[in-house]
Amino acid sequence: MMGFELDDSLKTYNPGKESHRTVTWLKERPFRAAAVCLGVLCVVLLTGIIIVAGHHNHAAVEQPTPSCNLIGEQVQLGTRCNLTDLRREQTRNKNVTKERDQLRITCTNLIQEQDLLGTSNKYLTKEMNQLQTINNNLTQERDLLQTSNNNLSEEMYQLQTINNNLTQERDLLQTSNKNLTEAMYQLQTINNNVTLERDQLKELQRLSDGGGCLAGWQPHGASCYFLSAEKKSWNASRQDCQDKDADLVVIHSEEEQNFINNFCWSVWIGLHDMESESEWKWVDGSPMKLSLWHPGEPNNVGNEDCAELMPESKTWNDIPCSWERHWVCKSVKRN
Structure with a gap:
């Protein structure tokens, strides 16, 4: 009726087996679900009103008034009963028609809202895809930065190791230099003593030569x-x-x-x-x-x-x- 088509997921809905998938579907497509629910509500209301109207018409046609079944009173009361029933049914029909028109307006509004929600859903889906793309790019950049940070940390540890090794070598060289310096001073002392002995020998030689x-x-x-x-x-x-x-x-x-x-x-x-x-x-x-x-x-x-x-x-x-x-x-x- 009214040109509505139910979503396939609603046609095949099984409360016992598909509750989890339906809840997930409703969470992932909130606007689409709202539009479908509004359409279904419109169809149910129209169907109920038409059924009620048909029931009243059928009752008015098929159920005779007890007062009018008597042959003797048919001539006197026929005209009055028919007019009363007719007025009553006209009033009911007018009310039903009014309710139908209101439901049609409501359905039209719901269809417009459905279209607006569909358009909004389309834009939101597009924006969500764009945000997902941005998120993916940011995730890739984060991974690249993390990799770069790991590489820099590894280089820093390597440089620290090299620096520690160089520091140890420097300390060893300083110790070696200190030892060599001490050895040099000892040799210098020995050399001075030898030089002194040489000078003393030369002095003895000079004195023995008579120079004085x-x-x-x-x-x-x-x-x-x-x-x-x-x-x-x-x-x-x-x-x-x-x-x-x-x-x-x-x-x-x-x-x-x-x-x-x-x-x-x-x-x-x-x-x-x-x-x-x-x-x-x-x-x-x-x-x-x-x-x-x-x-x-x-x-x-x-x-x-x-x-x-x-x-x-x-x-x-x-x-x-x-x-x-x-x-x-x-x-x-x-x-």
């Missing part, structure tokens, strides 16, 4: 002079001389000055004013009697408390004691 000076020292007058091959500060230079049982050179004559000039280097001499400014004296405590200062010196520019001998001008110059120069040691000849 150790090997590497130059004799002049009653003294021996040693010129360093390296440079040090004034204090370090004096300490080296004292380690050799000597001291920085003390110059008492121009003839001795000329002898030292032959060394051709600017050298420390044993002259300073560290104890009292401008009060120059020699390392042996004697005052400065001979003055061979360069013109304008000493000027104490920059805290200059130690003296050097400049061979170019054969004069003295005051400079800071921290500067490095060659030095000349002086000792007495040994018989």
Whole structure:
């Protein structure tokens, strides 16, 4: 009726066996289910109204009025009974027709709503498919990121392992370097002892030759002079001389000055004013009697408390004691 067609799933509906599938169908297609239910409701209402109307018409035709069955009263009451029944049936028919028209309008509205719901369902299905596609793409991106994160974590662990191995190698090398340094110091001590013994032997040899000076020292007058091959500060230079049982050179004559000039280097001499400014004296405590200062010196520019001998001008110059120069040691000849 009314051009409705039931969905195949409703035609074959079995409450005993297909309840789970029907519930699933209703959850997955809510708009379609609502439209079908409304259509079925419309058909049921129309069917009920038509059946009720037919029943009343049939009853009106087939059931005679007891008062009208009498032959004697047929003429008197026939017209009145027929008019009353006719009016009653017309009223019922009018009501049924009105209800039918209302149901038709309701069905028309339901059909329109069904069409709207179908269109909406179609758009929602399309949107759901699009969202499903987006969800699938996001899932793939998440899986790719997870894979990338796993790879980076593995690389990080590998680098950490390499770093730990390098740290262990570094510690081993530091330990080895420390051991080698200690061994070097031990060898240096041994070498110094051997060098000292060699110098002592040379001294004995020099003394046996009658020169009176150790090997590497130059004799002049009653003294021996040693010129360093390296440079040090004034204090370090004096300490080296004292380690050799000597001291920085003390110059008492121009003839001795000329002898030292032959060394051709600017050298420390044993002259300073560290104890009292401008009060120059020699390392042996004697005052400065001979003055061979360069013109304008000493000027104490920059805290200059130690003296050097400049061979170019054969004069003295005051400079800071921290500067490095060659030095000349002086000792007495040994018989």
